Amino acid sequence: MLKKLFAIALAIIVVFPLFYTASMSLFSPRDFNTSPALFFPTSPLWQNYEKAVNHSSFLRYTFNSVFTATLAAVMRTVIVTLSSYAFSFLSFKGKKAILFFLLLSAFIPQDSLLYQNYVTVSRMNLINTYLGIIITGLFSATQLIMLMTAMKSLSRDSYDAARVDGARDMTILCSIIAPLTKSIILTIMLQSFISTFNSYLWPLLVTNENAMRTIQIGVSLMGYQESGRLGPLFATLFIILVPFVILVITTRKFIIKALADGLSY
DSSP states (O other): OOHHHHHHHHHHHHHHHHHHHHTTOOOHHHHHHHSSSOOSSSSTTTTTHHHHHHHHHHHHHHHHHHHHHHHHHHHHHHHHHHHHHHHOOOOOHHHHHHHHHHGGGGGGGGGGHHHHHHHHHHHTTTTTTTHHHHHHGGGGGGHHHHHHHHHHHHHHEEEHHHHHHTTOOOHHIIIHHHTTTHHHHHHHHHHHHHHHHOOHHHHHHOSSGGGGGGHHHHHSSSSSHHHHHHHHHHHHHHHHHHHHHHHHHTTTTHHHHHHHHHHOO
């Protein structure tokens, strides 16, 4: 009974911000100024969504975010998967030292590297480019540890048999190792997509052209706060949130399996 109550309380904590954002997206200007605060709009104002979608920069900001998040998720997943396979099954000179320094990066606060990263990206002429937005997030030591742990827990019999038959490393990875760890690989891709999409500070630093801004930055540039039109602002926020809710719901089986597998390793 206690577990059920805790689960219900946790669900309410998670769902309430989504519910309240959806409710406020239908508020009129008068509803925002009502005291005490309202939980539901007095009269739903659906035009807020029309104003949000018809904003001149909404589609551009959204495209930038989705494109960079997708590109970063694919590239990071490939890099982490290849790295995990190499450190789990291959032997090469300096393996332990390289792995040590890669894992050490997990303990370095990313904000402390903002200046150095900006200077590097600037010298590479990647300011106001999609690659510049995602380049600092193409590797995750935490995800490397997670996938390495999963790969090391696998039996080496299939790997050894494939090597004896003359299979190449990419064939072994794609045909044997990846299918056995697909739930974790898909979870890593999902995590990478969400973290890149929600990134704010770094894209703000490396973009100064309106056409390259992401939606997280664009929300503050649309002028809703200055004009007092908070309804379209929350409508924009809810439009951004909905795809993530759908994405998590549709991939929840893989996420749960990845968590279960991680606890069993």
